[in-house]
Amino acid sequence: MSDIKNFLYLNRRAPYGTVYAWESLEVVLIGAAFEQDVSLAFVDDGVYQIMKGQDTSELGIKNFSPTYSALGDYDVQKIYVEKESLDARGLTVDDLLDLKYEDEDDDWAEKDSIKVVSADELAKIIDDSDVVLSF
Amino acid sequence: MPILHTVNKSPYERNSLDSAISHALKGSSVIMFEDGVYGAMKGTAHADKVSGAMKDVSFYVLGPDLKARGIDESKLIDGVKVVDYSGFVQLTVDNDKVSAWT
Amino acid sequence: MKYVIQVNEGPYNHEASTSALNFVRAALDAGHEVFRVFFYHDGVNNSTRYTTPPQDDLHIVNTWSDLASKNDLDLVVCVAAAQRRGIVDEGEQERNGKDGNNIAPGFRISGLGQLVEGCIQADRLVVFGD
Numbered sequence: 134m135s136d137i138k139n140f141l142y143l144n145r146r147a148p149y150g151t152v153y154a155w156e157s158l159e160v161v162l163i164g165a166a167f168e169q170d171v172s173l174a175f176v177d178d179g180v181y182q183i184m185k186g187q188d189t190s191e192l193g194i195k196n197f198s199p200t201y202s203a204l205g206d207y208d209v210q211k212i213y214v215e216k217e218s219l220d221a222r223g224l225t226v227d228d229l230l231d232l233k234y235e236d237e238d239d240d241w242a243e244k245d246s247i248k249v250v251s252a253d254e255l256a257k258i259i260d261d262s263d264v265v266l267s268f
Numbered sequence: 269m270p271i272l273h274t275v276n277k278s279p280y281e282r283n284s285l286d287s288a289i290s291h292a293l294k295g296s297s298v299i300m301f302e303d304g305v306y307g308a309m310k311g312t313a314h315a316d317k318v319s320g321a322m323k324d325v326s327f328y329v330l331g332p333d334l335k336a337r338g339i340d341e342s343k344l345i346d347g348v349k350v351v352d353y354s355g356f357v358q359l360t361v362d363n364d365k366v367s368a369w370t
Numbered sequence: 371m372k373y374v375i376q377v378n379e380g381p382y383n384h385e386a387s388t389s390a391l392n393f394v395r396a397a398l399d400a401g402h403e404v405f406r407v408f409f410y411h412d413g414v415n416n417s418t419r420y421t422t423p424p425q426d427d428l429h430i431v432n433t434w435s436d437l438a439s440k441n442d443l444d445l446v447v448c449v450a451a452a453q454r455r456g457i458v459d460e461g462e463q464e465r466n467g468k469d470g471n472n473i474a475p476g477f478r479i480s481g482l483g484q485l486v487e488g489c490i491q492a493d494r495l496v497v498f499g500d
Contacts, residue, residue, distance in 0.1 A: 138490055156411055159450060163482040177287055256291040259367060260269055264489045267368040267497045268378065302385045353396035360494050361371050368497035
């Protein structure tokens with residue numbers, strides 16, 4: 134019996150106004166060493182975390198958005214973004230970072246990590262997980 | 269696999285209760301605690317959303333948090349069940365996992 | 371049932387820490403095991419021994435320390451979050467050249483891996499946050 138669990142990281146906060154977005158990403162990175170089955174979900178204001186074009190230079194704080202682009206190297210291939218949350222905020226997938234992973238089962242072909250899903254689909258994804266981490 | 273969704277914020281402060289309900293599958297449960305207990309009160313702008321979801325989802329509210337805030341059980345939406353902390357623990361046992369909507 | 375508890379907020383500012391305390395007590399009273407309590411984000415502030423709440427108020431830090439000591443609980447404070455917020459034990463004091471330390475009894479500073487490991491080992495993760 135496999136003891137690999139399906140971890141779902143549920144992100145609902147905007148970046149920078151609070152620390153939750155960055156510190157939840159730190160858990161994902163450290164957690165990669167445990168080789169579990171990892172998915173990330175961006176819902177509500179969480180969708181703002183992966184908007185492209187973030188520039189914090191005038192605030193003098195760290196821009197951590199490039200870290201999302203490295204997630205593929207940490208074996209994170211499933212990044213679910215809720216459509217209703219995007220729509221409510223006037224965003225489309227074109228406003229988001231272009232997140233990719235290399236599929237080792239397909240000759241390392243580069244594929245999109247982001248899957249836009251409905252709230253109903255996300256409810257099933259949450260249901261299918263073993264552990265839901267919220268920040 | 270039924271989930272226990274926890275909601276600890278007032279529906280007038282955050283959309284946490286709305287989000288929990290919109291991601292709760294049939295057979296799952298929602299427990300309102302801390303400031304989330306305000307979502308259990310009847311005659312409010314959010315009460316219909318809770319009542320409407322009750323055909324699929326069970327709703328609970330944490331008694332000690334109600335008492336702390338001076339909310340009498342007579343003010344609760346019909347069908348919301350009051351539990352204490354041992355009831356909260358039991359809900360985490362009866363459901364397969366817990367999803368926190370803060 | 372085996373629990374891992376995550377506490378994301380500090381004492382007093384949010385109810386999260388007292389909710390977690392009450393939940394842990396109820397879980398232990400019901401005969402369940404609390405495998406680990408992991409303090410993250412501002413939750414690390416639950417582990418400083420320098421709080422002085424008013425006498426007629428709950429002493430949250432001491433309550434965690436007492437609960438840990440009576441029930442052999444593993445209270446883990448995330449090192450990265452602790453470093454950001456100035457929670458220091460003797461090891462961190464030496465490693466980072468600080469002139470003192472402030473960790474309360476019963477708490478230990480360790481890595482985020484302890485949270486992930488807790489989620490793998492435990493049956494249930496319960497998160498208390500803002």
